[in-house]
Amino acid sequence: MVSQRPRSRSGVGQTRERLLVAAREEFAARGFDGAKVDRIARRARINKAMVYYHFSSKAALYLAILREQFAAVAVAVSDARGKGGAPVEQLSRYIDTIAHVALARPHFPPMWLREIAEGGRHLDESVLGELRRVLETLAAILKDGREQGAFRPAHPFVIQMGIMAPLMFFVASAPVRLRVGRKLPPAFALPDLEGVVAHVKASTLAVLSTAPAASGSRRASS
Amino acid sequence: MVSQRPRSRSGVGQTRERLLVAAREEFAARGFDGAKVDRIARRARINKAMVYYHFSSKAALYLAILREQFAAVAVAVSDARGKGGAPVEQLSRYIDTIAHVALARPHFPPMWLREIAEGGRHLDESVLGELRRVLETLAAILKDGREQGAFRPAHPFVIQMGIMAPLMFFVASAPVRLRVGRKLPPAFALPDLEGVVAHVKASTLAVLSTAPAASGSRRASS
DNA sequence: GTCTATATTTTGATAGAC
DNA sequence: GTCTATCAAAATATAGAC
Numbered sequence: 001m002v003s004q005r006p007r008s009r010s011g012v013g014q015t016r017e018r019l020l021v022a023a024r025e026e027f028a029a030r031g032f033d034g035a036k037v038d039r040i041a042r043r044a045r046i047n048k049a050m051v052y053y054h055f056s057s058k059a060a061l062y063l064a065i066l067r068e069q070f071a072a073v074a075v076a077v078s079d080a081r082g083k084g085g086a087p088v089e090q091l092s093r094y095i096d097t098i099a100h101v102a103l104a105r106p107h108f109p110p111m112w113l114r115e116i117a118e119g120g121r122h123l124d125e126s127v128l129g130e131l132r133r134v135l136e137t138l139a140a141i142l143k144d145g146r147e148q149g150a151f152r153p154a155h156p157f158v159i160q161m162g163i164m165a166p167l168m169f170f171v172a173s174a175p176v177r178l179r180v181g182r183k184l185p186p187a188f189a190l191p192d193l194e195g196v197v198a199h200v201k202a203s204t205l206a207v208l209s210t211a212p213a214a215s216g217s218r219r220a221s222s
Numbered sequence: 223m224v225s226q227r228p229r230s231r232s233g234v235g236q237t238r239e240r241l242l243v244a245a246r247e248e249f250a251a252r253g254f255d256g257a258k259v260d261r262i263a264r265r266a267r268i269n270k271a272m273v274y275y276h277f278s279s280k281a282a283l284y285l286a287i288l289r290e291q292f293a294a295v296a297v298a299v300s301d302a303r304g305k306g307g308a309p310v311e312q313l314s315r316y317i318d319t320i321a322h323v324a325l326a327r328p329h330f331p332p333m334w335l336r337e338i339a340e341g342g343r344h345l346d347e348s349v350l351g352e353l354r355r356v357l358e359t360l361a362a363i364l365k366d367g368r369e370q371g372a373f374r375p376a377h378p379f380v381i382q383m384g385i386m387a388p389l390m391f392f393v394a395s396a397p398v399r400l401r402v403g404r405k406l407p408p409a410f411a412l413p414d415l416e417g418v419v420a421h422v423k424a425s426t427l428a429v430l431s432t433a434p435a436a437s438g439s440r441r442a443s444s
Numbered sequence: 445g446t447c448t449a450t451a452t453t454t455t456g457a458t459a460g461a462c
Numbered sequence: 463g464t465c466t467a468t469c470a471a472a473a474t475a476t477a478g479a480c
Binding site (some may be wrong): 170196 | 250252253254255256267299317331332333335336337338339340341342345350353357358361376377378379380381383384386387388390391392394395397398399401402403405406409410412413417418421422424425426428429
């Protein structure tokens with residue numbers, strides 16, 4: 001089940017990269033069961049046997065990609081927290097970071113949605129660990145805020161849902177939104193991610209904030 | 223591609239119901255590609271040939287289930303809106319209704335997440351139509367609120383993400399949350415749906431509201 | 445309406461030459 | 463490291479008897 005990366009570095013070793021890129025696209029677009037090894041190989045312009053040279057199975061390949069994606073998210077939010085600042089600022093940066101990762105790694109949101117739907121059947125301990133790191137980063141921010149009197153008590157899981165879910169959903173739902181929006185009155189002009197980020201920030205901070213909201217200061221959308 | 227329901231009503235006609243129940247479970251748990259017709263038949267305690275007697279293909283069966291689920295959501299929110307009341311009340315009821323449907327039909331959230339991830343590949347016009355009805359119901363509530371000066375302008379799509387996404391995500395993520403939470407400090411006691419509903423209501427209303435928030439009146443979680 | 449085969453294709457995975 | 467050829471096991475779908 002492990003990725004058994006060959007240690008020799010002859011040639012550019014570009015094949016493995018192409019394989020990973022192709023697999024990421026295929027898994028994101030079709031899911032684990034919908035993805036076909038043949039198709040991955042074709043996309044990567046390599047032979048199917050090469051897939052099994054680099055990874056012991058389709059499942060191992062999938063897991064490697066999943067792990068890399070979650071690790072990237074965990075590192076990103078951890079780095080963001082490392083920049084310090086007031087709790088409100090940190091939370092805002094946390095949200096920006098999630099949104100940024102979702103944009104920079106467009107395969108992450110669909111894969112994450114699928115894993116949720118799947119009940120996490122493909123998640124092993126290492127991936128769960130990365131997930132925990134993300135949640136712990138958020139929890140630390142909330143704790144700081146509470147101790148400094150800026151935030152009221154709140155459940156990290158709940159806050160995480162309020163942040164992560166709309167962002168993942170929004171990015172992943174682009175194709176569906178296009179199709180639904182096409183037959184809707186023009187007042188429904190499709191929003192952009194920035195609008196969603198602004199909404200998530202405003203709504204999350206409003207719930208957490210202990211300070212009376214300055215009425216009229218926050219935009220709800222673009 | 224259509225469900226070609228036989229018109230004869232001899233016997234209790236229970237087979238078809240069992241088939242639908244089994245298929246719903248299988249599709250929700252495994253997705254379209256992961257679901258196997260053999261397994262659906264076994265679960266329904268019928269023969270595989272019976273599946274094809276009732277539905278022309280696996281895809282047609284899947285679509286029938288998807289359509290029924292989305293129609294139920296559309297009807298539920300439409301009914302909820304029909305009960306009238308002030309915009310704030312209506313929006314609150316809209317959120318309750320979505321949460322209630324997600325609980326009453328536990329297969330809906332995972333199927334919805336998967337369809338999003340899939341880019342809506344299996345959604346046909348009839349399903350998209352139901353989806354539009356849901357969005358239009360929300361848009362009508364927001365419009366009322368805006369006209370009555372209770373809500374500030376907001377993008378229906380964005381508001382929909384802020385409501386739908388956390389609820390779907392939360393319900394569907396129960397298994398993953400269990401596994402992640404198991405190794406987290408006890409302060410992370412798992413939240414319940416009510417906590418999420420309260421958060422979604424509070425945060426959405428806070429963003430939309432034109433009235434200064436009464437500081438300290440809203441709980442963020444349970 | 446229901447079942448027992450069975451046809452046909454696809455798919456994950458491997459053997460073995462180069 | 464890379465390819466060709468191929469196996470063995472699923473999986474969708476159908477024929478046809480009862």
